[in-house]
Structures are given as structure tokens and as C-alpha cells.
Amino acid sequence: MFQHAPLIIDVAGLALTQADRRRLKHSLVGGIILFARNWQDREQLAALCAGIKRIRSDLLICVDHEGGRVQRFKTDGFTHLPSMRALGELWLKTPLEAANAATACGYVLGAELRACGVDLSFTPVLDLDFGASGVIGDRSFGRDPRVVTLLAKSLMHGLLQSGMANCGKHFPGHGFVRADSHTDVPVDKRSLKAILSDDAAPYGWLGTTLCSVMPAHVIYPKVDARPAGFSSRWLNDILRGRLGFGGAIFSDDLSMAGARRLDGEAVSYTGAAVAALGAGCDMVLLCNQSVGDGQDVDSLLDGLVVAQLRGQWRPMEASEERRQALLPVAPSPDWDALMVQPAYMRSLDLLP
Numbered sequence: 001m002f003q004h005a006p007l008i009i010d011v012a013g014l015a016l017t018q019a020d021r022r023r024l025k026h027s028l029v030g031g032i033i034l035f036a037r038n039w040q041d042r043e044q045l046a047a048l049c050a051g052i053k054r055i056r057s058d059l060l061i062c063v064d065h066e067g068g069r070v071q072r073f074k075t076d077g078f079t080h081l082p083s084m085r086a087l088g089e090l091w092l093k094t095p096l097e098a099a100n101a102a103t104a105c106g107y108v109l110g111a112e113l114r115a116c117g118v119d120l121s122f123t124p125v126l127d128l129d130f131g132a133s134g135v136i137g138d139r140s141f142g143r144d145p146r147v148v149t150l151l152a153k154s155l156m157h158g159l160l161q162s163g164m165a166n167c168g169k170h171f172p173g174h175g176f177v178r179a180d181s182h183t184d185v186p187v188d189k190r191s192l193k194a195i196l197s198d199d200a201a202p203y204g205w206l207g208t209t210l211c212s213v214m215p216a217h218v219i220y221p222k223v224d225a226r227p228a229g230f231s232s233r234w235l236n237d238i239l240r241g242r243l244g245f246g247g248a249i250f251s252d253d254l255s256m257a258g259a260r261r262l263d264g265e266a267v268s269y270t271g272a273a274v275a276a277l278g279a280g281c282d283m284v285l286l287c288n289q290s291v292g293d294g295q296d297v298d299s300l301l302d303g304l305v306v307a308q309l310r311g312q313w314r315p316m317e318a319s320e321e322r323r324q325a326l327l328p329v330a331p332s333p334d335w336d337a338l339m340v341q342p343a344y345m346r347s348l349d350l351l352p
Contacts, residue, residue, distance in 0.1 A: 004315030005030030008285045009297055014040050016051050019294055024055045028304050030323050031060030033287055041076040042116055049117025060326055065121040068138055079108050082352050087151050088142035090352050099154040104350035106158025111344055114163055115335040120326055122167045124152045126202045127175035136175045145201040156209055165326045170216035173199025177218055185261055186218045204243045212248040217256055235280030248322035251276040251284040270303030274313045282319035
């Protein structure tokens, strides 16, 4: 019988604790998301990832590692990658050179992470830069959805060359709203037609390329009263139905303010997770809650078990298949061998 493992959690420090190991053995845990606090140097990171895989080889090791200001590992040989805005600005001067640079960026990003044992980076950002969102800003390739699509596809081609899957975010678009969903509940009052023709357009154009998608903790009241990541209308009817997306859907971090109020009421982590899974997410993330006693992580694990027994959510075999499809197929490259690999050295030369 299959076991759906929908929960992506974090670990507190540089090495696994006894509590971390216990949680990673839980049948509902499907992966780990790493942060800068989990980084000391390459040797330590590789040892941490190897330790995770020794517990369960199917665990998906993830990180937010986009380039620019969102890059968790920046020392001990890791390349400082450009912001996506830098690639967009290069496009305005020399489009083909920018596309080549984006592919190089994706390859370097993926290859360096994989050489340390990381499976997946939550990249690229597909949000459009309307100039209002500080949390998106230079993480975006630009304002034009066509340019965003072509540069994202080039970057994803580089990730594919490195053996890494991709994750487009934040569906259907976080760039128009000023509020930060980490601390507020942003509201975008535009019509569905306006959003589909602009912000969400890359998701349709990249339907054959995207491996996974992360929806925004943003409410679009003309479409649904719930944020996109908790909306069956957005995830099932629009993303899967209208746009034809068949890959995995991750919730954004359930500890963000934008995930903690549904239908005007405060919800627990378990309530948020059940709502996201019920709306169509295959996996849910709970970040930064293992620090300290980790009580919130344990409460969510226990809460999901109870919710499953009560029939409040049901495991989905298709969701588990989509999760496992994100795991790399080829073994991780050796770092020293990677450094002298012609494709890698050429990619470094192509970076802006």
C-alpha cells in the first residue's frame, strides 16, 4: 500500500538532533527545507544531506536558492549568482545572450547544490515586477510575462542539465500586491481575466516544462475568498484544469501570516495543512519551527495523523508519485570533478 508523505519540514542546526531523526522517520514527512542556519561549509552541508538520506533515501532535500538576495549558501566555493532582474536587464540589451546566461545560471545553481546532496531548489520566480512588491522586487525577471517565460524556460533548461527539477512560484502571481505575505494577508482585487492574461500567463506557456508550482499566500477576492494555496478553484479548476499543469504543487510556508487566517478566522498549523491538502496541494511546508523545542512540528505531525483518521484529508497516490518524481535520477556529482568539468566552466564564463 502506498504512503503519501506530504509534509516538508526543517531542521534546527548544522547536524541532525535526535528529535530531527525521529521526525524524519515519520511516515507523513516527505522532505526537508534547508536554511542559511543549516550552513557552515560544503563538508558540513554534504554530511547533513547524507545523514538525511541515510534515514530515508526518498526524502526530498529542498532549499530556497534562487540567486541574488535569496541564496542560502554563498561561501566555500559556491558561486554568487545574479538576481533574476540582472538577467532581465541583460535581455533588454542582448536577448539571446541573456537566454544563454539564464541557462548557465540554472546549470551552475543546480550542479553546485547537487554536488552537496541537495535535491531541489524552489526556483524560478515567475512573478512579474510591477514595482510595488518589496518582497519580490529583483527576484523577478521583469514586468513582461513573455520575457519572464523565456528566461525562466532557459534557466529551467540549465537546471535540467544539472539533473535538478524546478518549481515555479508564486502562482498565479505575487508581484502586483505591495503587502508581504510573510507578515500580512495581501489582497489583489483584479479580475481573473486580468490575472490570467498577465501574471499567470507564464504558467500556461511553461506547462510542458514546469515540474512543480508553489502558489501565493495572496487572496484574489474576485476569484475566491481564500488565498490561492488554499483554493480548489485556483489549484484544481484553473492551474490543473484550464492551464493543464500536471506536476507537483507545494504550499508556501504555513507559518507565514498569509497562511494563518482562512475565511477571516485564525487557524492552527494543522488546520492550514488540511485546508491546503484539501484544496489540491500535494505537499505542505512548515518552516523555521524546529528551532527550540520543535513543539509546533510535532503538533502538526500528530494533528495530521488525527485528521487523516477522522477523514478530514485523505492520502493521494498521485500526490506521492509527483513528490517522488522530483527526486534526482542521477547520482550527485563530485564537487572537485565538477569544478573542472567543461560545461560547468563554460557556464561560469556566461554568467553576467
